[in-house]
Amino acid sequence: xxxxxxxxxxxxxxxxxxxxxxxxxxxxxxxxxxxxxxxxxxxxxxxxxxxxxxxxxxxxxxxxxxxxxxxxxxxxxxxxxxxxxxxxxxxxxxxxxxxxxxxxxxxxxxxxxxxxxxxxxxxxxxxxxxxxxxxxxxxxxxxxxxxxxxxx
Amino acid sequence: xxxxxxxxxxxxxxxxxxxxxxxxxxxxxxxxxxxxxxxxxxxxxxxxxxxxxxxxxxxxxxxxxxxxxxxxxxxxxxxxxxxxxxxxxxxxxxxxxxxxxxxxxxxxxxxxxxxxxxxxxxxxxxxxxxxxxxxxxxxxxxxxxxxxxxxxxxxxxxxxxxxxxxxxxxxxxxxxxxxxxxxxxxxxxxxxxxxxxxxxxxxxxxxxxxxxxxxxxxxxxxxxxxxxxxxxxxxxxxxxxxxxxxxxxxxxxxxxxxxxxxxxxxxxxxxxxxxxxxxxxxxxxxxxxxxxxxxxxxxxxxxxxxxxxxxxxxxxxxxxxxxxxxxxxxx
Numbered sequence: 001x002x003x004x005x006x007x008x009x010x011x012x013x014x015x016x017x018x019x020x021x022x023x024x025x026x027x028x029x030x031x032x033x034x035x036x037x038x039x040x041x042x043x044x045x046x047x048x049x050x051x052x053x054x055x056x057x058x059x060x061x062x063x064x065x066x067x068x069x070x071x072x073x074x075x076x077x078x079x080x081x082x083x084x085x086x087x088x089x090x091x092x093x094x095x096x097x098x099x100x101x102x103x104x105x106x107x108x109x110x111x112x113x114x115x116x117x118x119x120x121x122x123x124x125x126x127x128x129x130x131x132x133x134x135x136x137x138x139x140x141x142x143x144x145x146x147x148x149x150x151x152x
Numbered sequence: 153x154x155x156x157x158x159x160x161x162x163x164x165x166x167x168x169x170x171x172x173x174x175x176x177x178x179x180x181x182x183x184x185x186x187x188x189x190x191x192x193x194x195x196x197x198x199x200x201x202x203x204x205x206x207x208x209x210x211x212x213x214x215x216x217x218x219x220x221x222x223x224x225x226x227x228x229x230x231x232x233x234x235x236x237x238x239x240x241x242x243x244x245x246x247x248x249x250x251x252x253x254x255x256x257x258x259x260x261x262x263x264x265x266x267x268x269x270x271x272x273x274x275x276x277x278x279x280x281x282x283x284x285x286x287x288x289x290x291x292x293x294x295x296x297x298x299x300x301x302x303x304x305x306x307x308x309x310x311x312x313x314x315x316x317x318x319x320x321x322x323x324x325x326x327x328x329x330x331x332x333x334x335x336x337x338x339x340x341x342x343x344x345x346x347x348x349x350x351x352x353x354x355x356x357x358x359x360x361x362x363x364x365x366x367x368x369x370x371x372x373x374x375x376x377x378x379x380x381x382x383x384x385x386x387x388x389x390x391x392x393x394x395x396x397x398x399x400x401x402x403x404x405x406x407x408x409x410x411x412x413x414x415x416x417x418x419x420x421x422x423x424x425x426x427x428x429x430x431x432x433x434x435x436x437x438x439x440x441x442x443x444x445x446x447x448x449x450x451x452x453x454x455x456x457x458x459x460x461x462x463x464x465x466x467x468x469x470x471x472x473x474x475x476x477x478x479x480x481x482x483x
Contacts, residue, residue: 001158019158019200020190042188043254055227055256061187062257063180065158065202108252129385130251 005067007031008077014064023067024048024059027074035075035103046131049104050074056111058130075103078110086110089148090141097135104131109145118149153190160202164330164364167201172332172360179203179362181262182225184254189267193276194283207261207364211235217324217369222261222362226316227252229260239368241375241394245319248379251386261363264317264327264343267354268310268416269298269388281307282351296454298388301462302415302446308351309452311413312344313388318412319377321420322394324369331361340366344417351416371408373398376476379412380469389413391466393473399433409474411445414466421445424470433478435471442470 003026004013014030022041027033027050037047041060048059051073059072078084083091086109096102105128112119112127119127124145133141161167171177176198180186183204189195208221211232218234229235230246250258258266272278272290279288291299291309299309317340325340343355357363373396381387392412398405407428409421424441431437446467451460 019156020153022187041191043184043251046251046253049253052256055225056253057257058184058253061184061254063158063183063187063200063202065160066180066183066204068160111252126385127252130253 001065003064003068005069006071007033008073017064019063019065021064022060023050023052023062023064023072026064026067027059027072033074033076037100037103039100040132044132045101046104046108047101049107049131051107051111056107073107075106078106084110085152086113086144086148089144089151093140093144093147095137095140095144097133097137101131101133101135105133105141109148112145113149113152117152119145153193154196154198156190156197157199158202159199160205162206164203164206164362167203167206168330168332168360168362170199170201171362174199175359177201181207181222181259181265182257184250184258185262185266192274194267194274203261203362204259207259207362214367217367219328220260220366220368222259222364222366224260226250226255226258226260226263229316230255238370239319239323239375241322241377241396242316242319242368244375244377245315245379245392245394248377248392249315260316260366263314264320264340264418265355265357265363266314269313270310271295271298273310282310282347282354285350285352292452294454295456296452296459297456298390298413299452299454299459300415301449301451301459301466302411302419303346304416304450304452305347305349305351307349308347308416310347310351310416312354312416312418314418315377315379315389315392315412317344317418318389318392318410319394320366320368321418322396322408322410323371324408326367327363328365328367329357329361330364331358335364337367341420347416354416371396371398371406373406373408374477374479376473378469378473378476380465391462391469393466393470395470395473395477397428397433397474397477399478402432402434404428404431404433404437407441409441409445409470411466411470414449414462421470423447428474433474435475438471438474439467441474442467445470
């Protein structure tokens with residue numbers, strides 16, 4: 001089947017999409033956007049977090065057909081002329097170990113700060129509960145979220 | 153994954169007809185459970201009928217409550233000001249479930265129909281009467297920490313995983329259903345089935361029947377939802393309790409209580425309610441209600457130590473949640 005969707009503000013289409021494909025697969029393998037990561041493939045880890053019509057979702061659990069006609073934002077869409085303040089804060093604080101979870105954390109953090117510019121630590125933890133870092137580098141990630149909140 | 157067809161009809165009636173026509177067809181809602189099952193090889197439909205764009209995403213006022221469209225996401229439902237103000241037990245249950253990413257996709261119609269997270273059900277290599285009727289139950293005597301203590305059968309000891317459904321079971325909730333022969337309404341507490349000898353059938357819905365909306369009445373009283381789990385967030389309940397208690401001058405006029413994590417259904421705690429109604433809202437009464445509700449509870453032995461701990465855990469969580477719904481005496 002063919003799917004047509006808007007990705008990072010640009011109208012895109014993909015042909016010969018198999019019905020069993022996920023939005024994540026379509027983004028990575030058909031639309032050349034490998035920023036969203038494929039890790040657990042069951043909605044547990046949040047590495048594939050993208051915005052679907054503005055709301056963060058696990059792209060691995062969205063069937064490609066469900067994205068027809070909708071707006072998707074991936075981690076590639078975060079930066080404008082320079083890095084997004086959330087990306088800059090993750091760089092400044094070294095909130096990266098292997099880096100595989102980072103795109104998902106960036107997307108969830110930006111969504112949190114868009115909704116709540118000054119979250120408390122418990123609010124940050126709850127908002128990031130759907131993102132797992134297998135390197136367990138959470139302290140630096142929390143530092144980066146606090147820094148991003150302060151710098152925005 | 154076996155190849156399947158994907159269809160996105162324009163109307164709910166067309167979707168119902170499409171699924172009713174094919175025994176191997178399934179509705180696709182938010183997909184947070186079904187898309188996972190396609191990949192795990194648990195679900196093997198020949199046709200997926202996407203209903204996300206044709207069921208209502210509106211929450212409308214009805215007499216004394218709300219009609220929640222089946223397409224309303226868990227996130228939108230939890231954020232609705234009317235739900236937060238008048239149905240706080242539902243808002244709390246929703247927000248205690250899954251993660252933000254999943255709540256943004258999961259729907260009102262789909263959430264109660266999600267399937268058990270029993271690891272043996274989710275593993276195609278294990279015996280499971282729910283997945284393959286007659287194949288046996290690898291959970292019995294297996295790792296049973298997350299399994300049932302109420303209403304289980306010798307064929308299935310799985311639990312229902314939803315938090316939202318526990319709140320809906322406690323509230324006065326009606327499920328609006330569209331089927332090939334027209335519409336019908338079912339009390340939410342009649343939607344789910346105990347496993348008995350047909351654990352493959354989770355609910356009373358017939359093939360082709362689609363939930364189009366859920367009606368919830370505003371109850372009188374104070375609400376509480378309490379969830380006990382292995383970590384502070386993003387885990388299924390070991391035990392959860394939804395309670396709404398209407399107490400006037402120290403007397404319980406009405407009690408609405410349901411338990412999660414303990415049975416194949418969201419478990420309406422009828423015995424606890426009956427024990428409380430008309431009596432005093434005291435610590436002793438709460439403990440007696442919990443005792444009555446758990447009187448028939450049976451533990452499942454398991455190589456992980458079994459789940460006998462869940463019986464006192466459920467009793468204490470129920471007592472504590474009732475306490476939470478009751479205003480403290482001011483001296």
